[in-house]
Amino acid sequence: MATLPDGTSLPGRLIVVEGIDGSGKSTQLDLVHKWITSLDYAVAFSEWNSSPVVRKTTKRGKKKQLLTPISFCLIHAVDFAHRYQQQIIPALKAGAVVLADRYVYTAFSRDAARGVNRQWVRDIYSFAATPTVALYFKVPLEESLRRIMTGRPTLKYYEAGLDLGLSEDPNESYRMFQGRILREYEGMVPEFGLTVVDAGLPLVRQQEIVRQAIEPHLEGALKAESNPWRKVLAAEGLSGRYLDSLVQSGG
Numbered sequence: 001m002a003t004l005p006d007g008t009s010l011p012g013r014l015i016v017v018e019g020i021d022g023s024g025k026s027t028q029l030d031l032v033h034k035w036i037t038s039l040d041y042a043v044a045f046s047e048w049n050s051s052p053v054v055r056k057t058t059k060r061g062k063k064k065q066l067l068t069p070i071s072f073c074l075i076h077a078v079d080f081a082h083r084y085q086q087q088i089i090p091a092l093k094a095g096a097v098v099l100a101d102r103y104v105y106t107a108f109s110r111d112a113a114r115g116v117n118r119q120w121v122r123d124i125y126s127f128a129a130t131p132t133v134a135l136y137f138k139v140p141l142e143e144s145l146r147r148i149m150t151g152r153p154t155l156k157y158y159e160a161g162l163d164l165g166l167s168e169d170p171n172e173s174y175r176m177f178q179g180r181i182l183r184e185y186e187g188m189v190p191e192f193g194l195t196v197v198d199a200g201l202p203l204v205r206q207q208e209i210v211r212q213a214i215e216p217h218l219e220g221a222l223k224a225e226s227n228p229w230r231k232v233l234a235a236e237g238l239s240g241r242y243l244d245s246l247v248q249s250g251g
Contacts, residue, residue: 001013001132001217002014002092002098002129002130002131002132003129003130004129004130005126005127005128005129005130010089010092010093010129011092011093011094011095011220011221011222012091012092012093012094012095012096012097012098012221012222013092013096013097013098013132013133013217013218013221014088014092014098014100014129014130014131014132014133015029015032015097015098015099015100015131015132015133015135015214016100016102016103016105016131016133016134016135017029017099017100017101017102017135017137018102018103018105018106018109018134018135018136018137018185018194019136019137019138019139019185019199020109020139020141020144020178020181020182020185021144021148021178022139022143022144022145022146022147022148023137023138023139023144023199024137024139024147024199024203024206025101025135025137025199026101027203028135028137028197028203028206028207028210029099029101031203031207031210032099032207032210032211032214033045033099035207035211036097036099036214036218037224039218040223040224041096041097041218041221041222041223041224042091042094042095042096042097042221042222042223042224043096043097043098043099043224044087044088044091044096044097044098044099045098045099045100045101046083046087046088046098046099046100046101047100047101047102048076048079048080048101048102048103048106049076049079050079050083051078051079051080051082051083051086053078053079053082054075054078054079054082057075058075058079061075062156062157062158065157065163067158067163068163069111069114069115069116069163069164070116072110072111072114072158073107073111073114073116073121073124074124076107076110076111077107077124077125080104080107080125080128081127084127084128088100088129089129092129094222095221095222096221096222097218097221097222100131103128103131103134104125104128105134105136105185105188105192105194107121107124107125108121108122108125108184108188109181109184109185109188110181110184112180112184113161113177113180113181113184114161114163114164115164132217133195133213133214133217134192134193134194134195135194135195135197135210135213136185136188136189136194136195136196136197137197137199137206138185138196138197138198138199139199139200140200141175141178141179141182143199143200144178144182145174145175145178148174149171154170155170155171155174159174160173160174160177161173161174161176161177161178161180164177195213197209197210
């Protein structure tokens with residue numbers, strides 16, 4: 001179960017994936033989503049930096065290069081707080097399995113990499129529930145860079161960390177910025193008890209490890225309402241908007 005900061009246990013399960021860009025965490029979470037859906041559990045999904053409350057502000061700030069490390073930190077905190085109250089907590093209270101593509105650890109790593117005080121950032125997110133399982137996909141920096149840079153025409157200003165003045169070359173700046181983030185993640189593994197997954201392993205083997213970490217926590221979670229279309233689509237590995245729309249309409 002997920003646990004609130006005051007020690008209160010919530011009936012739902014909170015499964016979190018973390019890692020630097022190019023770690024493959026989103027691919028693994030998508031496979032987990034399909035797997036848990038096929039088991040008939042009620043699943044909710046939340047993604048970093050996706051709240052409509054701050055989306056326009058973030059886009060405008062990035063376009064005009066107005067964001068400082070502190071403003072970046074606060075905008076993401078607002079984004080998280082909105083999703084936490086509107087998506088994550090209601091689903092956990094209902095007993096559902098919540099899958100989060102990035103959680104507070106992303107803020108801890110990225111904000112610290114931008115020079116923001118670590119403890120100050122942790123205090124901002126002190127209201128967040130402790131995940132049931134937090135998976136950290138560990139990948140060497142060079143492999144991460146290879147995956148990201150392959151076929152990528154250009155790197156965006158903030159994505160490359162050009163706002164930090166690390167290097168005038170976008171590729172080198174990106175390398176240095178991601179290296180900083182990687183070091184922050186490595187320090188958080190013992191601090192928060194993150195479960196490390198070797199992201200260099202074959203995809204199938206990674207998924208086996210991920211399922212072994214998650215499966216013991218699923219028993220007793222909320223089951224989705226019975227729907228014949230859900231079973232048919234889940235058996236074919238289909239989920240997401242197609243499955244949800246059919247369930248809501250009753251098939």
